[in-house]
Amino acid sequence: MRHLVDALAWIADPARWPGPDGIATRLAEHLGYSVVGVLIACVIGIPAGWLVGHTRRGRGLAVGLSGAARALPTLGLVTLLGILLGIGLVGPVVAFVVLALPSVLAGAYAGVEAVDPLAVDGARASGMTEAQVLARVEIPLGMPLLVGGIRSAFLQVIATATLAAYVGAGGLGRYLFLGLKTQDYPQMLAASLLVVALALVCDVLFAVLQRVATPVGVRRP
Template identity: 45%
Template sequence: MNVFDFAHAFFSDSAHWHGYDGIPTRLVEHMQYSVEALLLAAAIGLPVGLVTGHYGRGGNALAMIATAGRALPSFGLLVLMFIWIGFGLGPVMIPLVVLAVPPILVTTYEAIGAVDPSPVDAGRGMGMSEARVLFQVELPVALPLVLGGLRTAAIQIVSTATIAAYVSLGGLGRYIIDGLYQKNYEKVVGGATLVAALALATLALFWAVSRLTVSPGVRRSH
């Protein structure tokens, strides 16, 4: 059997569409882990990136933090957190957030810092506060790149959230881990296909968000 045969056998089996181990249940679990991790990473990375980018300070420190975050092995960190914290969602969230913060943080910093200074100076000349300059002048122009950082982080999270299955949680990684243990390659291929499909759906979602939130003029300039 080839990969397509395994995938067809997996998705055509009605048993995989019902119950606690069914595709809808595992998909919802995987999306839950991914959304929670992305929100936590955004809550950390966006404010720091916006403020440091606005004032143009801390770039070297952010680069060091990003390099360190990218260098940490997600699976190794998961095991360490599992030993330290024990069962639960915490050991999974920590490596996912650590993985996702660097692209959000660095991209946001660079996006804000790259905004043309002319409208920024004009806004300050009109008496706008620093917060208004940031959110009404700089952020609308930088939004495509900021969304790009969030998109990158989301794809990384979706792809890596399969590690939740290593600590007895759910998600699409259950099919991959259980399939390898049982030597059931239909499950392995099916799980991998679902993760890839969810990653593509995430790309499509961010494309739609970009179309809705970024002004046409800014889109053309990028």
């Protein structure tokens, strides 16, 4: 309990928020790393997922690659990429992309696959091309599952972005590893609490976005 009180006092100290090593800067870095990693994963995973979901081809390969990516040890991957790509931000961001890609890919193809076949057949019967069916029917109706996949990926990356500090980058992990090095347990706990708080705020925002992305006719009250 004493460590928790000390950690909350550490966070509440106004002197710890400003400056290049302040909490505000580290929060922005942590969030920035997460956003960049997930955005790159979306650029890769969303078109691939839509293609797989629409054509029903390559699903086994997509599932296999997603499972293999999920099985990779994140700390080992960050360390390996740090050695290969150099100390800094590039290695962690590549690792975050690998971590986020399975959830984004799964959300994209699952959303398209989940669309009612009658709606798809009706769109084709009305004369729509395959591209129009995908753009006007499957993507809008599959958007909630896609947002859910991005939500899952983003929360995973936020929780893992602390490892960026392990290879010389910034973020909230700086406090965690510095506290571990100096045996400053309140600082370590404070860093953990900040990561949890950031994840909870982002989860709430994504929950709202997921509801907005759900077509009105299929929303649950």
